[in-house]
Amino acid sequence: MCVSLIQPPIHQSHRHTKRLSRTVFALIIINKAGGLIYNRTFHEGGLNKISTNELLVLAGTFHGVHAITARLNPIPTPGANRNSASSAGTMMRPEPPSGLEVLESENFRLQCFTTLTGIKFLLFTDTTQTNVDLTMRRVYEMYTDYVMKNPFYQLEMPVRCDMFDRKLLSYIREINNR
């Protein structure tokens, strides 16, 4: 469903995509209720432009899909690794299923990172982009610095912080120009 909403333009020549490789297209932040709280496009032309309304729908839909994928993941049966658990002397709790993490299409890659508080960061990149984990981590750091430490930000509300915008833009520009 997500894929159909932001279908990227089909590039005429493959060489063209090669030249544009290593690009971060866009960032979306979704709060824990599934509301869109931040979106920014860094590179024009990578993805189709969509309206704010569609973006809100996209955020809500992704939230739902993510919840479903988290449930689809079968939890390993307790007792599968009982031996190691009993030797440690404590009950080992399996990692909770994290749900959808990466979505790849022919022309873009969507990486999702869920924080411990349930906020989702979606990073749309080129399929050949490397070190997306690192980029994501840095974006999350910036979020914790310039959004969470801002006295004027209200939790769960749309992010409107100049400082966050400025730092994010200069960081992504640095990556895209590399």
Place this chain on the structure above:
Amino acid sequence: MSQPRPPNAPSASGNPSAPPQKEPSSSHTTGLRYPSNGKTIYHRHLSRSKTAELSQASFAYLFSEMVTYAQRRVTGIQDLEKRLNTQGHPLGLKLLDLLLIREPPRSQSRPLNIITLLHFIKINLWQHLFGRQADRLEKSSDPDAPDEYMIIDNEPLVNAYVSVPKEMSQLNCAAFVAGIIEGVCDGAVFPARVTAHSVGSKEEGEMWPGKTVFLVKFQPEVLEREALIGGKG
């Protein structure tokens, strides 16, 4: 009452000379905890913490809460700045004493003229609070305002993570630092009004978007006295 005790257990009546910190510290006997060597914060020397560092993140969260607190039932931006200023004022009064006593005995006298005072703020106070000096010190070029001086900080530490929303664009949270400066001036008997103003442009490519000017406006009697002593102190 008459329960048997092990011989080496501390009792309330016996051995009054034993220091309190030797008692086994358990949370239900006393709320106070003493460090094992008996040195509390009051035993430390005043001049000790020259190289001590604090976490900027914890300060950022604390300052964020201070701004939120000051914002409660506030009538306007001026009122909010006034409250932040009031929060900083007592810090300035105390820091003046603390920083002077940390000076070597030769230069321990308090600043006696405006320039010495402003240099003290730019160098000693800034070094103590932010780990660096203020970026610039200027006198107002306006001939009608000979009582105005400016301390310029390109990147105030308190604003490191603060983005002021557009509808409050006149607000600068460094009003708190302005309050500290005002406290120092008042403590040194140079009564002044200090305000913080943002001067960095919001355009892209601006090197110091958070540049802040602390405008120090001295009371007329300060300038009168300054003229009498000829600025020599």
